Amino acid sequence: MITYRHRVSINGTLPLEDQMSRTSGTPNSEGPTGGTPTWVKVLALIAIVVVVAFIVSLLAGVQHGPALHEPSSGTVCTVAAA
């Protein structure tokens, strides 16, 4: 399996054609044929954690949205009545 890791030279830099491709802002024709990159897994994991945390907070009864910011029924709110 060919991954990008194999394309990095001994001193840790990318081959020249890859560097040129990156600085010119165009994709390299040689894409990865291996699995999903690590950074994608990390970002996907963070996104899943955020979504799950939001769902759990909703299930736990934590209020969200504008209703949370409106005064309670006991508070006088002349603007709302106007």
Add this chain to the structure above:
Amino acid sequence: VVLPAQWRKLALTAHVVASVGWLGAVLAFLALAAVGLTSPDPQTVRGVYLAMEPAAWLALVPLAIASLVTGLVSSLSSVWGLFLHYWVLFKLLINLFATAVLLIYTETFRAMAAVAADSSADLTLVRNPSPALHAVLALGALLVATVLAVYKPRGLTPLGQRPRSARRLSPPP
């Protein structure tokens, strides 16, 4: 869709301007939210929450939509595509999510402005940490999108890994 080079550059310039402008607007909102939470002057606090709603409609929402539209044009008119590279896909998801949350949050701005406009409402009711929290989260998401746009980390989606000829021949979903 293949656009001439000058049109692609124009779309990219517009996308950078809109996206960085959105980031700056969020930063300004964070500053406003901090003033609203910390200022000892009641008029200043009320003014902050009153100003947030129109400022959101005049700055945040147009910039978010402009960033989304110009991003779609830029990606679809370039060799990067929209679903071929993970960094483009993540930027699209971040943009869509942030824009959706912002549009929903405009109702919260309206509610907070209504409370701030009520002179009988206590200042502790007017002060609200929610804009600061949302601004910090938005700032984080937009910074991630900016880093992705600058570094363009490697990684092709399954669609991007398919040979170009196969992508052309495949029927639309």
